[in-house]
């Protein structure tokens with residue numbers, strides 16, 4: 001680079017630094033305003049996530065960006081990222097308490113990650129939360145005597161036993177709820193163990209989400225909905241979306257969404273391990289999509305093997321779904337072995353027709369994800 005180029009670049013970069021610093025000041029200003037919105041929402045009991053406001057705001061900013069010859073997608077990406085920050089900041093203000101005087105909330109398995117997250121959210125909403133973990137059963141009677149809500153969130157393999165053996169003497173008006181990722185058996189166990197209000201939930205997110213805004217909680221109604229309606233409203237104030245389902249329909253979907261998905265990620269990892277693949281080399285040669293896929297598989301192995309064993313082994317019927325998958329895999333392999341290129345193309349087209357409009361929609365959605373995977377690279 002000659003001296004003139006270096007000088008020109010330096011000047012321009014100084015100007016860019018100045019603009020970026022102005023951006024920081026604007027961000028600070030936005031965060032302060034959002035904190036004020038958080039306080040207003042907190043006192044009014046309004047949900048953290050306001051989809052209509054978001055859609056209207058994004059629409060207007062996109063149009064304004066276009067008029068200024070700025071990519072509408074750029075402003076949308078930036079605003080979406082900023083709103084993620086808003087969800088976290090608004091959470092710190094706390095949440096309106098939907099129902100007063102419910103008594104203690106006892107979280108059975110409260111030291112687990114999901115138990116801790118729910119404990120934190122309920123505490124931020126003003127409820128007195130007590131946790132009961134595996135070494136605390138000696139105090140169980142005292143804790144339960146004062147309880148207005150008991151939430152069970154212990155490993156799936158022991159959930160039904162804990163309900164059947166330990167939760168039969170709750171006060172009559174106390175709500176018994178669970179957060180288990182299967183629903184049929186725990187719901188039946190809760191309904192048999194307790195005569196009062198019963199609610200099944202399955203939070204469709206991990207404990208590391210930061211905020212519940214836009215997250216889904218599946219709700220299975222058990223008994224006396226009017227008594228636990230406040231809890232559902234409270235969860236909506238946290239920003240989550242409730243999806244009602246019958247336990248059987250939920251569990252059937254979970255065989256595909258969870259058991260089979262996690263199982264195939266497990267086998268993918270197992271295969272890489274057996275092949276002694278060199279992850280550094282794979283990453284060097286990887287496109288963003290492969291990096292994303294590897295990250296999704298790799299993150300599984302950063303978590304508890306017991307948790308995934310529990311999820312995969314929880315339902316007998318998952319074996320069938322996984323068996324069907326294996327059969328389809330084998331059939332597809334046959335196409336390859338027999339050099340049946342046309343057969344592959346025909347199957348591919350069949351699946352594409354089945355995906356219908358979702359295929360282009362997913363292509364569009366994943367484009368943004370892949371671009372942010374690329375943005376994350378630092379070398």
Ligand SMILES: O=C(O)C(=O)C[C@]1(C(=O)O)C=C[C@@H](O)C=C1
Pocket residue numbers: 034037038048049050051053054082083086087090
């Ligand atoms: O306007 C609101 O209700 C806000 O909470 C602020 C804000 C934002 O950051 O602009 C954040 C979250 C909502 O989903 C919508 C918008």
